[in-house]
Each structure stands twice: as C-alpha cells, then as structure tokens.
Amino acid sequence: QVQLQESGPGLVKPSETLSLTCTVSGDSINFYYWSWIRQPPGKGLEWIGSIYYGGDTHYKPSLKSRVTISVDTSKSQFSLRLSSVTAADTAIYYCARHGGVYGNAPFDYWGQGTLVTVYS
Amino acid sequence: SYDLTQPPSVSVSPGHTASITCSGDNLGNKFVCWYQQKPGQPPVLVIHEDAKRPSGIPERFSGSNSGNTATLTISGTQAMDEADYYCQAWDSSAGVFGGGTRLTVL
Numbered sequence: 208q209v210q211l212q213e214s215g216p217g218l219v220k221p222s223e224t225l226s227l228t229c230t231v232s233g234d235s236i237n238f239y240y241w242s243w244i245r246q247p248p249g250k251g252l253e254w255i256g257s258i259y260y261g262g263d264t265h266y267k268p269s270l271k272s273r274v275t276i277s278v279d280t281s282k283s284q285f286s287l288r289l290s291s292v293t294a295a296d297t298a299i300y301y302c303a304r305h306g307g308v309y310g311n312a313p314f315d316y317w318g319q320g321t322l323v324t325v326y327s
Numbered sequence: 328s329y330d331l332t333q334p335p336s337v338s339v340s341p342g343h344t345a346s347i348t349c350s351g352d353n354l355g356n357k358f359v360c361w362y363q364q365k366p367g368q369p370p371v372l373v374i375h376e377d378a379k380r381p382s383g384i385p386e387r388f389s390g391s392n393s394g395n396t397a398t399l400t401i402s403g404t405q406a407m408d409e410a411d412y413y414c415q416a417w418d419s420s421a422g423v424f425g426g427g428t429r430l431t432v433l
Contacts, residue, residue: 315372
C-alpha cells in the first residue's frame, strides 16, 4: 500500500519561504508523477505543481514565479518550496501521486496533509 | 487559464439520486476525475477516466462526460455520501480542480 507523508514547519513568517517534504513508502517513487496540492481552510483544492521522478516539472502559472519542486529518488522524497509567502498561502498542503500530466492521470494516492500557517 | 465550474451545494434525500455537474470549455474532450472529501480527511478518488470506479468504490457512484459538462451521479444516496466533491482535469500539463460541491443528504 502506497503511503505519502508530508513534513515541515507548521508556521512560516510573511515574506519567508515555505518548505515541505513528502516521503513516499510502499512503492517506488520511480515512473510516477508527484504533485503538491493545497486547500485553504474552508475552501477548495488548488493544484500547485508536479514533478516526474526524472525531474521534469510543471507549475500552476499563477504560482510559477514562487514555486520550486524537487525530487530525491534516493530518499523517495520530493519537496516544495514556496517563496515570499503571505497570509493567502495559509492552507493544508497535500502531496499526491499520479501517472501523468494529461489525459487520464488521476491523483490516486494522497498524503494526510499538513497545515501551514503564515503568521506575523 | 482553464476553469471548471461546479454548483456550491446539492441536496438529496436518502435513497434518491444525486447529480453533481462540472462545466468547462469542451470538457468532453478531456478526461475527468471526481474526488470525495469528508471533513478532516484528504480527498479520495471515486471516479476516473470520466466513468470508471477505482477498486473499493461502491457501484452507486457513476460518471459521464460530454460536450461542456461532466456529471457525477450517486444512485441510492446514503448518509455516508455526505461530503464535498471535486471534479478535476488536466489542461496544458496543469491540474485543474472545480470549486467543489457540498452534498447534503437530508
């Protein structure tokens, strides 16, 4: 059974960089795509970006200037960095697995999510 | 950017059929997935490739997609189906979610 676990600071100050890591267990990180998805409290889901195990990345255009996603296959981990955060970046951050970035590529496994609060 | 539009809320009586729509430009040319999210939990995939159910998802969940609208149908709705539902598709290598629909079973 594939398991994903997010980790990282739960509090970040405005203008600083949010950093999260997702650790994958139960299956190889290879041959899949991995995404970060967030959900502000009481609101809907927002896709942030994805990375292929080989390193190819895709980002939501409106966040692209602030987002970096990286992968470390040796540790079965992928990471998110979101710079210059504001209160609008307060959300539950999920990591998820999928098989592609077009066509039929559902998010079939999700982490439990981690709440990141931007506070001043 | 590509947008997916869902009704904010849908109500259904137990045992009846609930339909949740998701609209987008030429959405029928894309594959749509549906996710169920209950409070405090991550989303769960209930429909992929427009109409296919993952293992473990009850047969009462079905989907369709044509033209500009995809529809999630829950037949014989049960109290346990009360949740938020999100549609999702890929556009230009970017993931897109609908705004979500809260299904109330009353």
